[in-house]
Structures are given as structure tokens and as C-alpha cells.
Amino acid sequence: MFAGFARVLSPIDNTSDLSKRLKELAGKQVYVGVPEGSENNRPTVSGDITNAELLYIHTHGVRRKAMRDEMNPKVEAGMKYSKAYQMYLQTHGSPLWHSPPRPVIEPAIQYNKDIIAKQLRKVLEAVLNGQNPDQELHKVGLLGQNVVRDWFTNPSNGWAANAESTVQMKGSDRPLINQGELRKSITYVIKEGE
Known part of the structure; x- marks a missing residue:
């Protein structure tokens, strides 16, 4: 009150x-x-x-090559680049070129x-x-x-x-x-x- x-x-x-x-x-x-x-x-x-x-x-950092290799076939096959995948990219592993976020x-x-x-x-x-x-x-x-x-x-x-x-x-x-x-x-x- x-x-x-x-x-x-x-x-x-x-x-x-x-x-x-x-x-x-x-x-x-x-x-x-x-x-x-x-x-x-x-x-x-x-x-x-x-x-x-x-x-x-x-x-956000840069994706590692292994991550690109894993995802690119899926993306090229028509998979949508979802928010879940964006989060995956931003939170996993050592980035390519060792460029951390x-x-x-x-x-x-x-x-x-x-x-x-x-x-x-x-x-x-x-x-x-x-x-x-x-x-x-x-x-x-x-x-x-x-x-x-x-x-x-x-x-x-x-x-x-x-x-x-x-x-x-x-x-x-x-x-x-x-x-x-x-x-x-x-x-x-x-x-x-x-």
C-alpha cells in the first residue's frame, strides 16, 4: 500500500x-x-x-576449422542458421587463428x-x-x-x-x-x- x-x-x-x-x-x-x-x-x-x-x-571470436568443417555441409544442404547454432559458435572451443572473443x-x-x-x-x-x-x-x-x-x-x-x-x-x-x-x-x- x-x-x-x-x-x-x-x-x-x-x-x-x-x-x-x-x-x-x-x-x-x-x-x-x-x-x-x-x-x-x-x-x-x-x-x-x-x-x-x-x-x-x-x-564473438572466430570459428575453429573443425567447427566450420562440421557445420558447412549442413548449412550448404539447406539447414537454417538458427539461434541455437549461433550460440554454439559463440561458446565453443579455441577460435580459428587463435583469436579469442x-x-x-x-x-x-x-x-x-x-x-x-x-x-x-x-x-x-x-x-x-x-x-x-x-x-x-x-x-x-x-x-x-x-x-x-x-x-x-x-x-x-x-x-x-x-x-x-x-x-x-x-x-x-x-x-x-x-x-x-x-x-x-x-x-x-x-x-x-x-
Whole structure:
């Protein structure tokens, strides 16, 4: 049971206006990553894949050859690539090229959820105060972008170290950082009406 006291400071009922502003806010989404079609999603230095594809590979790892050999005949025979198989691929064994999963976006957001929540609270306060929340939403996006970019060098990311052969090849022991292009490609967008 809820019991409380409230004092009405204005005889004007603004509930419908507040409801409208909250609905408008609910239709806005902040996305952090490498947006499709953006200039940040250009091909990598090798030119074979885009930054978004590279980020996906590093997030989920790469299938071992034995796994590809096991699955490819089934896929070529018409088997649908189900969610169960996707989970299988993301959770089994040593990846091809010894490239372990090094997830970026989700763990960075999760690790920094408290500071992101504080900024999201400011968005809601702006709406409740009758102000346009767009400036605060952009701050949420920028904050998300920055915590994800920082995740590349955060020791809490728990990433596996580079193999010695990789260290010798690129001259660095920093996973996922060679020229910094992937990290710089992380940005944010705000979409409305979804």
C-alpha cells in the first residue's frame, strides 16, 4: 500500500503534456557502435572487411576449422542458421587463428552502467521540467561512445593477451589496438520513432 502526501502548487493540470513528452522520449533510442552507412564503417586497412564486421568478429571470436568443417555441409544442404547454432559458435572451443572473443560494447556499457544511468536520469529530469531532452540525450551518446572506446585499454576488460606471434608481427602486446582505427570508429547515433 502506498501512502504519501503531495502539495499542489499549481491549479493547472499538465499531465497530458507530460504524458506526451514522455511518449516522445520513449520513441528515442541512443545506439553506440559502428553505424551502418557511416563513414566510420569504412573498410579496414586490409580492405577486406568493415570496422563493424571486425568489431563483430572480435566480440564473438572466430570459428575453429573443425567447427566450420562440421557445420558447412549442413548449412550448404539447406539447414537454417538458427539461434541455437549461433550460440554454439559463440561458446565453443579455441577460435580459428587463435583469436579469442574480446567483446567491446556490451561489457563496456555494463561496467559503466551507473554513470550512464546518472546521465539518463538527467534526460528524464529535462523532460519532467518541460525542457527539450535532446542535449542530455547527446551527452548519453557521447558518454556511451567514450566508455566503449576506453574499454580497449581498460584492464577490467579481461581480454586474453595477444599471442607472441601477434606481438612480434604488429610490435605491440595491446589486443585490438594496432593503428586505433577500430576504436576511433565507435560512435553514437540517436534514432527517433522506433
